[in-house]
Amino acid sequence: MLIDLSEVLSEPHKSIDEVVGTEMKEVKVNGSRFPVSRTQPVHIHVEYAGEKKLHISCETSLTVIIPCDRCLTDVPTDFTLSFEKQVNTALADGEDDGESDEANYIDGYHLDVEQLLYNEILVGWPMKVLCSEDCKGICSVCGQNLNEGSCDCEDTSLDPRMSVIRDLYKNFKEV
Template identity: 55%
Template structure:
């Protein structure tokens, strides 16, 4: 969804309150595609600060289905997004398009605010380092792929590190005694 900032920028001390729908249906990264299960409208407050400078704040909730890092079971992960952006439209519209400010504010094009790009950036910043379906997730068997949380498998555990063979032999010797 695109929101026009023209009404706010042209009037002194103008404040605009509005709700906007997020149009994204899935979150795409180089790591894959993650479906958006639930999304709430974004509550925006856009305020004119001074000469073509606006303060954009908002909040929303988005739930994305992300696979567990150990067992690959889909886990709904809730993002509570709150942001406050200070945008100077004078700096963005100058000829230096490759400036850091322009790259950080890729959700502004002229006087238009792209809600989906803004939320995409916020989700990307808040993306978790590790997702687990539960604290004691056992993962999957690396031989047959059985989810070890749902049951055991009859695979032989041959994946021991060869550097640990000496220690394994010591334990075997103590078992025989």
């Protein structure tokens, strides 16, 4: 969704206060695609802040389906976005200082709302997603989800040099 900024940047400097929908269907992070299952309308307010600068405030929420880092079960992850930004449109127009991301979502007199939201989702992206705190993960041999049941695979994660001790432990358990 593009918002026209020409009235905000013109001499009378009108502000924009709109509620717009988003067509974001997925989020791409590190080459992976994560579907967006729920979106709320985006409330966005843009006003002139002087010297080719804009003050942008935005509020929305959405839900992204992210697989659990241990068992790969889909986990609905909520993102509540509420932020304010000071944007220098001179930097977006090509006078880039190498540190700003305005050129990413401002193109001339247009504000790309979805790209702005995408940047904020990346900032708030969780380091680790778990379906539950006690998630057991998957078997490294057969791929069985250990939360749904156990498997009959032998635990090969031990050092082969410790096989004698493992055998002693098995014999001890049988007695």
